[in-house]
Amino acid sequence: MTINDYNRVQGTQRKLVGNHLLIYTPDNSYQNKWLTINGKKYPVKVVHHFKMVVNYQHSIFQPVFVITANERLAKQLNPAPWLYLQGFNLSGSNQKQKRFSLVLQQSLRLQNTELSSKVIQQALFKSLFGGFLFVGILISMTMSFATALIIYYKQVSEGIADAKRFKTMQQVGLSQAESKKAIHSQVLLVFMLPIIGAVIHLGFAFPAIKSVLTIFSMYNLKLLVTVSVATIALLVACYLGIYWLTTTVYQRLVNRS
Secondary structure, three states: EEHHHHHHOOOOOOOOOOOOOEEEOOOOOOOOOEEEEOOEEEEEOOOOOOOOOOOOOOOOOOEEEEEOHHHHHHHHHOOOOOOOOOOOOOOOOHHHHHHHHHHHHHOOOOHHOOOHHHHHHHHHHHHHHHHHHHHHHHHHHHEEEHHHHHHHHHHHHHHHHHHHHHHHHHHOOOOOOHHHHHHHHHHHHHHHHHHHHHHHHHHHHHHHHHHHHHHHHOOOOHHHHHHHHHHHHHHHHHHHHHHHHHHHHHHHHHHHO
């Protein structure tokens, strides 16, 4: 697009001269000072915010927006037919907005790739990703609690087996405080190893997860990191709760003898 169109959309008054360009990518991945097109280099400045970001073809590929000083240079860089976008805001209930979008599409005889509606996209994403989210939470909770319960009953069985050993050690001078410290140290080690393993596994799998989400046009790296950290924090909190319960039962079994 030209700098005039860019300024009208952004509400700015930026200027470009000659063959200088502005460039915007949704993930801000382009940081070079030069852009090579058809073997010719153009000086560029990176734009970090652009209001008119839209994946107009509903493609898994991220669009790249290049802003030129004039229309002649723009057509020189991209001789393909130009794309004209029209956007507007709607008010009212979601049902009325959805009905308006459907009527507009039918009236103008637009294809699905030629019209994007926020309420329709929200409904589609909620039904699609809501199902993925439910299945993911269900599987994650099942596997997490299964692992925690296996560790819990394993420690309880070891507590029953270790009761006689602790009794013998207490008879030769092991205090209650030392016994409690040994129990906490042993149980904590067993519970922390799976969490450390999970964090390391997530770290190595993170690039693959990011690539999978990119296929669904989800480029928000900050949101992905936030969700990952929150998930780890929730997992640690659950494991610490079961660790506290396990330690209490383990100590009760040892002291009972």
